[in-house]
Structures are given as structure tokens and as C-alpha cells.
Amino acid sequence: MKKLIGIVAALLLVASTAFAETAIKVNGSTTVLPIMQKVVEAYMKAHPDVKISVSGGGSGNGIKSLIDGSTDIAMASRAMEQKEIDLAKSKGENPVQTVVAIDAIVPIVNPANKLEAVNLEQLKELYTGKVTSWKDLGGTGPVVVISRDTSSGTYECWENLVMKKAHVFPGALMQASNGAVVQAVSKNKNAIGYIGLGYLDASTKPLSVNGVKATAETAKSKKYPISRDLYIYTNGAPAGAVKGLVDFLLGAEGQKLVKAVGYVPLS
The missing domain is CATH 3.40.190.10 (Periplasmic binding protein-like II)
Structure with missing residues (x-):
């Protein structure tokens, strides 16, 4: 036994x-x-x-x-x-x-926003709080800045590739995930955020950057300026x-x- x-x-x-x-x-x-x-x-x-x-x-x-x-x-x-x-x-x-x-990090706005394109300098001005009204970019209403939180790799890539040693200003609304950014921007006509390519959907509108749209081809060739591995x-x-x-x-x-x-x- x-x-x-x-x-x-x-x-x-x-x-x-x-x-x-x-x-x-x-x-x-x-x-x-x-x-x-x-x-x-x-x-x-x-x-x-x-x-x-x-x-x-x-x-x-x-x-x-x-x-x-x-x-x-x-x-x-x-x-x-x-x-x-x-x-x-x-x-x-x-x-x-x-x-x-x-991947490509894509700036997104609410579909009600008429803006179609930005350049890197404009993105930096938006995220440092220098530009606070969409009027400065041909639109209307106050800018609501949505950002990833500091534990995010996307946040760090954004700071390196867009902010160029500047920091996202304290008034930005920090989100814990790509999905949360999509949700926040989709519900606020004045919002701007940034997400990975795989999170793009019809609830938000992607903006081209420096005249280049974020696609598989432009990300892989690094022609799109906010591309990454x-x-x-x-x-x-x-x-x-x-x-x-x-x-x-x-x-x-x-x-x-x-x-x-x-x-x-x-x-």
C-alpha cells in the first residue's frame, strides 16, 4: 500500500x-x-x-x-x-x-473635427499646451488633449519622436490604454489623442502627419514620421x-x- x-x-x-x-x-x-x-x-x-x-x-x-x-x-x-x-x-x-x-503612432480627432492633417511642430504645440484653440488650426472650439500615461511605451515614443525633449503639458488627460484614448476622443468633438495603428476604427479620424498618411507601407518604409518597431x-x-x-x-x-x-x- x-x-x-x-x-x-x-x-x-x-x-x-x-x-x-x-x-x-x-x-x-x-x-x-x-x-x-x-x-x-x-x-x-x-x-x-x-x-x-x-x-x-x-x-x-x-x-x-x-x-x-x-x-x-x-x-x-x-x-x-x-x-x-x-x-x-x-x-x-x-x-x-x-x-x-x-507600428505607426497615429494622431486622432473626433470625426466632427474638420482637420485632416498636421505636422510634427503643430503636434508638439498642441501637446505642450501652446495651442489651446482649434481656431489656430482652422477649426473651432477649445482643444482637449488626450495622452497616454507615463508607464506607456507609446507615451515614451511620442515624447521622443514628437515632443523632442519637451514634455506633455499637465493639462492633458492621461489614459491607461489605447482603447481608452479611442473612447475619450470618440466622445469629445474637441479632443485629440494618439494611438497605435491597430486601434484605428470608424469612431475616430486619423490625421496625416507631414503630408504622409499612416499605412502599412509608410510605416514599414519609415516614410511616416511616427513609425516604430x-x-x-x-x-x-x-x-x-x-x-x-x-x-x-x-x-x-x-x-x-x-x-x-x-x-x-x-x-
Whole structure:
């Protein structure tokens, strides 16, 4: 009897270990989130033995989770900073970057707004609070500035590519996700915001920037001035079950899903 109990206990231990090896946690950017949700759904359908949880929260939070070892994959819409890499290494982590898609950050307004185009300087003036009335850009009414919050990789890319060392002014209404920005702009005729390419829909109107519309082609060629790569980070080169997921994401089927959710595949 004792021998039988020992065998059962050993089998349960093996089973629990196997489950632990196939449980993957993914956390981070809400820009990359739609890509990962689609990819994970397809991957788990083909690999029912692999359990994957996916959550947003922003690039900064995903990177923090990777550094403290609470996630296997961090989604990020901006590259890790050197101070983050140094902190990770001090904790025994080795962040490895993988580009998974291409994106464009698109300024959006309410469909009631007659504005069709802006340039980078005008965007900077809007987001520093220098321009406060749409009258200055040929419209009417006060400008309501909608921005991502500071934990967002999209926010950091916006500051680097548009603000050029200036900061978004304190009067901006900060939102925690791309979806929240879309909702805020769609409900306010005076609002302007910015989102990833995959979040464009009929509830808002995209603006061209420097005479260039944000499309898959202009984002990939970097002709569109607010283009960027999208990333995932792992602790070391992807291995085991994580490698299986990453290989699927970078493969033909995964890249088709990138395109299906509105982003630009790598090839």
C-alpha cells in the first residue's frame, strides 16, 4: 500500500512539474496586446497542453515584471532603457529583445473635427499646451488633449519622436490604454489623442502627419514620421515552451495574425 501511495505521489509530482513547464505568463504593452491575444488564442488551440495568460498594463509594467521575474514575456512598444537593462542584470535577468511587428503612432480627432492633417511642430504645440484653440488650426472650439500615461511605451515614443525633449503639458488627460484614448476622443468633438495603428476604427479620424498618411507601407518604409518597431522581451533567448510561442508569432501564421489585427508584419 505504501508503495502504491509513493507511486501515485510521484506521478502527481511529475504532472505538476509538467504543467509548470507549460504555463507561460505574458504582460505589458496595450499596443502589442491585440497581437498577442490573437497569437495566444491560435497557439493554445493548436497546443492545448500549453497554458498562457496575457495581460496589459503598459510597456513599463511589462518590463518591470520581467525584471522581477513575475512574467515570462514582456510586451513593449518601446525599447528597454539602459538603466532597465542594468537593473535586470543586477537581479540575474538577461533581457533579450525580439522585434515582432511594425507600428505607426497615429494622431486622432473626433470625426466632427474638420482637420485632416498636421505636422510634427503643430503636434508638439498642441501637446505642450501652446495651442489651446482649434481656431489656430482652422477649426473651432477649445482643444482637449488626450495622452497616454507615463508607464506607456507609446507615451515614451511620442515624447521622443514628437515632443523632442519637451514634455506633455499637465493639462492633458492621461489614459491607461489605447482603447481608452479611442473612447475619450470618440466622445469629445474637441479632443485629440494618439494611438497605435491597430486601434484605428470608424469612431475616430486619423490625421496625416507631414503630408504622409499612416499605412502599412509608410510605416514599414519609415516614410511616416511616427513609425516604430514593436517588441517582446524574454529572460535570455526564448527556450522551451516560450520558444514555441515566439517561433509561432514570428512564423507565417503568426505574422498573418499581426496583419489581421491592423499592424504591419515583418515580411
